[in-house]
Amino acid sequence: MSHRGPEILEALRREYPGVRGTELNYRTPLELLVATILSAQTTDKQVNKITPALFKKYPNVEAYADADPEELQEAISSVNFYRNKARYIQQSAQIILDTYHGKVPDSMEELVKLPGVSRKTANVVLSNIYGREEGVVVDTHVMRLSQRLGLTDHKNRDKIERDLMARFPREEWFALSNLLIAHGRQVCHARNPQCQHCVLRKHCPHYARVVLQKEKGA
DNA sequence: ATCCCGAGGG
DNA sequence: CCCTCTGGAT
Known part of the structure; x- marks a missing residue:
């Protein structure tokens, strides 16, 4: 077998x-984390369609933490489960700010503590950004x-x-x-x-x- | 009608 | 193990 x-x-x-890594578009660890949370049960193409405007409107962790919840929902309303995802993103941003000095954590243990982040999402972030293969x-x-x-x-x-x-x-x-x-x-x-x-x-x-x-x- | 780079809660 | 969330493409 x-x-x-x-x-x-x-x-x-x-x-x-030619396959190297994720098809999600991002420039920073935070952008990949957000894009990956958004990608749950949603095509990458669909996510890539909305992230340019989203990343412009919310350029850093503080912006997500301070966001008006309804505005954040509206900004991602074309993807599946947008209410849950908006909440996950905002809560994760707040935790990253409070606990990790605004930096997206780089360990499995810390990542899976974030709401909306389980091993799948953590593995995407760890492997694509930090070159870590902690899992599949x-x-x-x-x-x-x-x-x-x-x-x-x-x-x-x-x-x-x-x-x-x-x-x-x-x-x-x-x-x-x-x-x-x-x-x-x-x-x-x-x-x-x-x-x-x-x-x-x-x-x-x-x-x-x-x-x-x-x-x-x- | 079914699927998409799921996660949280029961 | 199950369910819910829940929009757009095919």
Whole structure:
């Protein structure tokens, strides 16, 4: 089972040589933290559409902390769960100001204390900004592909992350996250996975099942 | 109708 | 484990 790890990574690297990190647009740690909070159950494209104006209106931590809650909501109203997210961003900003001298913390332990930040968001910030691979970014794509590829039997995010961390060496965690996400977006879709174009077919139990189903149906 | 780089609460 | 939040694209 775990022997497929290196082959999967190698095939994905060949397929997506340009993949480096997040597709979210940002210039500072704070901007990435905010963009990542906004990206929950929302496409990166959708987030990138609103962040230029948002970052201009709220240029620093103080601006978010002092923001009028309704104005902040309005500024992000086109993304999903905007009321929760506005609250998370403002509360996180206040904590960063009070506890971390206005600087976005650079450890998993501190990041996950922020409201709206769990391991997934923390991993995005840590790996993209600070070059730290404390874990694997388990988003909806990584979750789905890990299950289809038989890299995990779990459906819980943290358990899937543990399985991936156990199967791949730490120095591959960042690349693995980004490659699985790229493949999920381009080929291994939630609804109609393009298995005919998939470079991981021969490693994929899900594909084997799909083929079997077809043969039986035909 | 279903999905998108989820998190918090029960 | 489950549910809610909740808008825009497909």
